[in-house]
Amino acid sequence: MELVLAAPGLLAIAAELLARDEALSRVAAAAEPIVVDDLDQALLGALELAASSAPLAALGAGMDPAGRFVIRADPVTMRVTHDDVRIDARVDDLSASEADTLVTLLDAHFGAEGLSFLAPRPDAWFAATSAGQEIATTPLDAAIGRTLRPCLPTGVDAARWRRWLNELQMLLHGHALGERAHPVNGVWFSCGGMLPGASGGSPSPGRERHPPTYVCATPGRDGDVARGIARLHGRDAAMYRNVATGIAAAVDDDVRRLVIVLPRVVHDGDLAGTCAALADALRALERGQFGRVELVADGRGVAAAWSVAKPSLWQRFFPRTARFLPPVRTT
Numbered sequence: 001m002e003l004v005l006a007a008p009g010l011l012a013i014a015a016e017l018l019a020r021d022e023a024l025s026r027v028a029a030a031a032e033p034i035v036v037d038d039l040d041q042a043l044l045g046a047l048e049l050a051a052s053s054a055p056l057a058a059l060g061a062g063m064d065p066a067g068r069f070v071i072r073a074d075p076v077t078m079r080v081t082h083d084d085v086r087i088d089a090r091v092d093d094l095s096a097s098e099a100d101t102l103v104t105l106l107d108a109h110f111g112a113e114g115l116s117f118l119a120p121r122p123d124a125w126f127a128a129t130s131a132g133q134e135i136a137t138t139p140l141d142a143a144i145g146r147t148l149r150p151c152l153p154t155g156v157d158a159a160r161w162r163r164w165l166n167e168l169q170m171l172l173h174g175h176a177l178g179e180r181a182h183p184v185n186g187v188w189f190s191c192g193g194m195l196p197g198a199s200g201g202s203p204s205p206g207r208e209r210h211p212p213t214y215v216c217a218t219p220g221r222d223g224d225v226a227r228g229i230a231r232l233h234g235r236d237a238a239m240y241r242n243v244a245t246g247i248a249a250a251v252d253d254d255v256r257r258l259v260i261v262l263p264r265v266v267h268d269g270d271l272a273g274t275c276a277a278l279a280d281a282l283r284a285l286e287r288g289q290f291g292r293v294e295l296v297a298d299g300r301g302v303a304a305a306w307s308v309a310k311p312s313l314w315q316r317f318f319p320r321t322a323r324f325l326p327p328v329r330t331t
Helices: 015-020 022-030 039-046 053-060 096-113 158-173 221-232 243-253 268-286 313-317
Strands: 002-007 034-036 069-080 085-090 116-121 124-129 186-193 213-217 257-261 292-299 302-309
Touching: 002 039, 002 268, 015 022, 015 268, 022 268, 022 302, 034 039, 039 053, 039 221, 039 292, 039 302, 053 069, 053 124, 053 186, 053 221, 069 096, 085 186, 096 116, 096 124, 096 158, 158 186, 213 221, 213 243, 221 257, 243 257, 243 268, 268 292
Parallel strands: 002 257, 002 292, 213 257
Antiparallel strands: 034 302, 069 085, 069 124, 069 186, 116 124, 292 302
């Protein structure tokens, strides 16, 4: 069995604090990071799952993709600079009524073009169309703060999506919610696709006796893709409690992989809980409960994955030391 441990926000913590942690130092000594655009991409890569994150996230958030092309449609605050437009941040403090107001507005405007907007939660927005789309997009975390021109959609159908992005900015420009402390004056499309495994794009029927992956996840956006993977196999993800509970449940279910999504690290004080969970995972690796532990994490606009195998007897007696450093984006 393998463990994939997702640590949202870990890489945003001060580097000197990360470097002091023993469990993170063991990870740094055992593996080099694979750097990607966002946490969802790192998670899917660790699971070797060739799929788009948006339809899985939609499924995990409680929306049925029903064979449609689904893309993230995140509400954002945009800032006009002297030579371009940049995204300052995702707007993640909308109330349910504010989200409903904006989604209703967008749905009415774009419905004639076959594009519908849905928000199963105020922090989980998607757009869907019945026709497949050939576009490549930039995940929001990788686009924030950058010049937007190189981040715009590309591909056969890109012109339509670029036009829609412009229309969204114009539509939201004079809206009342554009005057709030964190204004919604744009929407960012990313990570679109259809659910894997079925031409209809619907979740597998029924509940598999032994699904390939057991998922434990905290509530909210960070766990949506993992929950979607569980639901794709007709299962609901368990609520994360601790690593030991997740391991016990996965063993009982006889699965190949255990996926645990930890609570997001927001403040320095949250680091201890995440590192303690990682230390528990590494001890389970040494005991032989896992053949491999994959750590995936994000923060400061970058994500990465580390793959740690069970240490040999020699490595346990003479461990290699290394300083854990959060990776930086090179492009």
